[in-house]
Amino acid sequence: MKEPRPSAKPLYQQVKQHLVSRVLKKEWRPGECLPSEMRLAEEYNLSQGTIRKAIEEMASEGLVTRQAGKGTFVTSHGGDYQPFRFRRLHGDSEEKLTGYEEKYIHTKKVTADSRISRALQIPEGARGTEALRLRSIDTLPTVLERMFFSDESCPGIDKVLQQPSTPPIYFILEQDYGFLITRVSEKLRARIATDEEVELLHLTPGTPVLEIERIAYSLGREAVEWRITSGSTDHMHYRNEIG
Amino acid sequence: MKEPRPSAKPLYQQVKQHLVSRVLKKEWRPGECLPSEMRLAEEYNLSQGTIRKAIEEMASEGLVTRQAGKGTFVTSHGGDYQPFRFRRLHGDSEEKLTGYEEKYIHTKKVTADSRISRALQIPEGARGTEALRLRSIDTLPTVLERMFFSDESCPGIDKVLQQPSTPPIYFILEQDYGFLITRVSEKLRARIATDEEVELLHLTPGTPVLEIERIAYSLGREAVEWRITSGSTDHMHYRNEIG
DNA sequence: CAGTGGTCTAGACCACATC
DNA sequence: ATGTGGTCTAGACCACTGA
Numbered sequence A, B: 001m002k003e004p005r006p007s008a009k010p011l012y013q014q015v016k017q018h019l020v021s022r023v024l025k026k027e028w029r030p031g032e033c034l035p036s037e038m039r040l041a042e043e044y045n046l047s048q049g050t051i052r053k054a055i056e057e058m059a060s061e062g063l064v065t066r067q068a069g070k071g072t073f074v075t076s077h078g079g080d081y082q083p084f085r086f087r088r089l090h091g092d093s094e095e096k097l098t099g100y101e102e103k104y105i106h107t108k109k110v111t112a113d114s115r116i117s118r119a120l121q122i123p124e125g126a127r128g129t130e131a132l133r134l135r136s137i138d139t140l141p142t143v144l145e146r147m148f149f150s151d152e153s154c155p156g157i158d159k160v161l162q163q164p165s166t167p168p169i170y171f172i173l174e175q176d177y178g179f180l181i182t183r184v185s186e187k188l189r190a191r192i193a194t195d196e197e198v199e200l201l202h203l204t205p206g207t208p209v210l211e212i213e214r215i216a217y218s219l220g221r222e223a224v225e226w227r228i229t230s231g232s233t234d235h236m237h238y239r240n241e242i243g
Numbered sequence C: 001c002a003g004t005g006g007t008c009t010a011g012a013c014c015a016c017a018t019c
Numbered sequence D: 001a002t003g004t005g006g007t008c009t010a011g012a013c014c015a016c017t018g019a
Helices: A011-024 A037-044 A049-059 A114-120 A157-161 A167-179 A195-200 B011-024 B037-044 B048-060 B114-118 B157-162 B169-177 B195-200
Strands: A064-069 A069-076 A088-091 A100-111 A127-139 A140-150 A182-193 A207-219 A221-230 A236-242 B065-066 B071-076 B090-093 B098-111 B127-137 B140-150 B181-192 B208-218 B224-233 B236-242
Touching: A011 A037, A011 A049, A011 B195, A037 A049, A049 A064, A049 A140, A064 A127, A088 B127, A100 A157, A100 B140, A114 A140, A140 A195, A167 A182, A167 A221, A167 B224, A182 B181, A207 B208, A221 B071, B011 B037, B011 B048, B037 B048, B048 B065, B090 B127, B098 B157, B114 B140, B114 B208, B114 B224, B140 B195, B157 B169, B169 B181, B169 B224
Parallel strands: none
Antiparallel strands: A064 A069, A088 A236, A100 A127, A127 A140, A140 A221, A182 A207, A182 B208, A182 B236, A207 A221, A207 B181, A236 B181, B065 B071, B090 B236, B098 B127, B127 B140, B140 B224, B181 B208, B208 B224
């Protein structure tokens, strides 16, 4: 491959990106194996080493698993998909996972304010969908969640969320839009409950609440979802294990 | 290198292990740069690619940092084992690391209450040391920290902390007591500031504060330190990156 | 300019899986 | 026996850095 490279990105990155999209498109189902390095090298007309580097990055991110002598297998995402991975809010009653019920309050079209535009790296005023959701922990309505998705990334997600019973958000993002959420960044603050929170969470005015601002990133490093979660910590807390 | 390989491990792993030990022995001080790949390849009598793979693993583990055109540099390490690893509180002024000044308000002998005894798995009433510390972020006194160490684990730590200028806590635990802190567990809540916080942090009564309860575990899984950190999130926040 | 790390190639041999 | 990924070599060109 002696041709001058018009694209800025390294070849192995391009290959990786393309392979990731093929995996997300279910060209190979979870558990199935990809073509061998040799085959892919022929297919993309590159050397084996370049293909190897692309696949190794995918393996380090957990998208595929490699086994010497057998092949490269797509990690099962989907069935056993763990939405718990990013869950940090827990009820105070230690042991039981008494379930996390969710109820959508509304889903509507809005435009991105300056905070959202900065977080998702989209122009201010960009159109998108806002969803407001009430989460119950240990049967008590405890947490309010406000989410935003840009129309650019997730067109029609408002319709999806208006269905009577919806799967977890990150499952929808993967199945319907090809975004595999692998990383989230959260900022936590303590503040006084807003009127909206007082009403929806049945709090007394002046109650302190924990606020979590989250940005969710897909495999390709792009910010896909912006979310504000809030609630009183009288019966729940945010737990973080580091190390 | 055609000789049969007597050792089971891949060469690059052996090289990596050797280089790591040399870094830990301070053959190159933090901030200094290692010999170039070419030089190391000559030194070890291996090809550049093998050296590269060894160094790349070290870089992915954060032991060294690589910069194209310059070299491979030792990350701050060794005695000053990164206390940043568990640091989640950041000032809102994004970029600058204007320093985190610390001032000890008192260090005294106390006995463990029920909360501490449960956290550290020691009998209630066990004797220990309590330290109260004020941390400034961006020059503003922002965070109050109350720590507890049992006499059983850390005898005489009260004396150490009463010295005029003290190293970071986890450095003391490692150097003086042999506890390498590798994991912490944190519980976060939002609540109203106590009178003590109002006074020491110059808050107005009724201000909401973020409270972080931390248990620090040593390599051997034993709970060594219990800590409560609290402060208003007007000018700082707790940041968490997951994934 | 020379030196660095970053990318890419085209071979080679190995240990392991499967048939 | 064949094919897989894992390791290793010996070249090449690139972009970037610093003198």
